[in-house]
Amino acid sequence: MKTGQASPGQPAGGVPIVALSGVGKRFNEGLPNEARVLRGIDLTVGAGEFASLIGPSGSGKSTLLNLLGLLDRPSEGEYRLKGVPTGTASDDERTRARLDTLGFVFQFHHLLPEFSALENVMLPGLMRDGAFTPAIRANARELLSAVGLSDAADKRPGELSGGMQQRVAIARALALAPDLVLADEPTGNLDTHSADEAFALLRRFNRERGCAFIVVTHDPRLAARCDRVIELRDGMIERDGPVAPTPGTAGADAWTKPAK
Numbered sequence: 001m002k003t004g005q006a007s008p009g010q011p012a013g014g015v016p017i018v019a020l021s022g023v024g025k026r027f028n029e030g031l032p033n034e035a036r037v038l039r040g041i042d043l044t045v046g047a048g049e050f051a052s053l054i055g056p057s058g059s060g061k062s063t064l065l066n067l068l069g070l071l072d073r074p075s076e077g078e079y080r081l082k083g084v085p086t087g088t089a090s091d092d093e094r095t096r097a098r099l100d101t102l103g104f105v106f107q108f109h110h111l112l113p114e115f116s117a118l119e120n121v122m123l124p125g126l127m128r129d130g131a132f133t134p135a136i137r138a139n140a141r142e143l144l145s146a147v148g149l150s151d152a153a154d155k156r157p158g159e160l161s162g163g164m165q166q167r168v169a170i171a172r173a174l175a176l177a178p179d180l181v182l183a184d185e186p187t188g189n190l191d192t193h194s195a196d197e198a199f200a201l202l203r204r205f206n207r208e209r210g211c212a213f214i215v216v217t218h219d220p221r222l223a224a225r226c227d228r229v230i231e232l233r234d235g236m237i238e239r240d241g242p243v244a245p246t247p248g249t250a251g252a253d254a255w256t257k258p259a260k
């Protein structure tokens with residue numbers, strides 16, 4: 001396994017949270033409509049990193065995130081999660097690894113409409129522990145407070161604005177203190193102000209709790225505010241490197257070539 005090399009922010013000698021080696025993904029394998037969507041992906045992301053994943057529509061960003069999130073399996077190559085190969089893991093083991101290590105934010109909040117904001121944030125705890133314990137409730141309250149929604153704890157998602165719903169979803173993603181949050185266009189459905197607010201929350205959770213993020217975005221402004229940019233094109237990593245820190249260079253010009 002490749003440890004301690006290649007990835008920006010990867011501590012020397014540390015085990016990456018995720019490490020993909022030669023990963024490919026085909027849909028409809030062996031059929032006339034087979035689609036080769038990812039090819040030769042080598043990628044490591046270490047503790048506390050804050051990376052964007054960008055690329056044209058159809059380049060494979062969501063497919064890659066689904067593989068990293070153990071929601072789908074590669075057609076080839078190896079995926080190690082915290083150093084442990086995932087290829088031979090059972091579905092139960094994959095579910096457990098997902099709960100222990102990963103958090104998810106999607107473009108649409110996917111909150112359960114019949115549950116309050118607080119209960120939605122408690123749900124991952126229920127899935128892990130099998131009951132709503134006082135500790136799970138206290139943790140969910142603390143997270144709702146951290147996203148500025150203490151007053152909305154008892155409201156249902158339908159009573160909240162889109163930006164507030166997404167902040168609840170962000171709190172839910174953090175509920176089990178994941179090592180890595182996978183966010184697929186988390187601000188794609190929000191107005192600019194709400195998008196900035198939601199993105200700032202991700203950044204703050206990264207800085208304050210050390211949680212790593214991979215954020216898929218079509219917004220060059222937001223990509224420029226990440227530490228690292230991974231760019232996919234036609235299912236391959238075209239570019240991977242740190243974002244230039246120079247102010248006023250947001251967008252494509254803000255990237256630097258990887259130092260490989």
Ligand SMILES: Nc1ncnc2c1ncn2[C@@H]1O[C@H](COP(=O)(O)OP(=O)(O)OP(=O)(O)O)[C@@H](O)[C@H]1O
Pocket residue numbers: 027028035037055056057058059060061062063064
């Ligand atoms: N289940 C599937 N079966 C067949 N093809 C698929 C499947 N899922 C995705 N694809 C194809 O894989 C390619 C990559 O899709 P993916 O959703 O990963 O792109 P994306 O980069 O996330 O795009 P967008 O920016 O539009 O969300 C597309 O051509 C898509 O049609």
Ligand SMILES: [Mg+2]
Pocket residue numbers: 061062063184
């Ligand atoms: Mg997508």
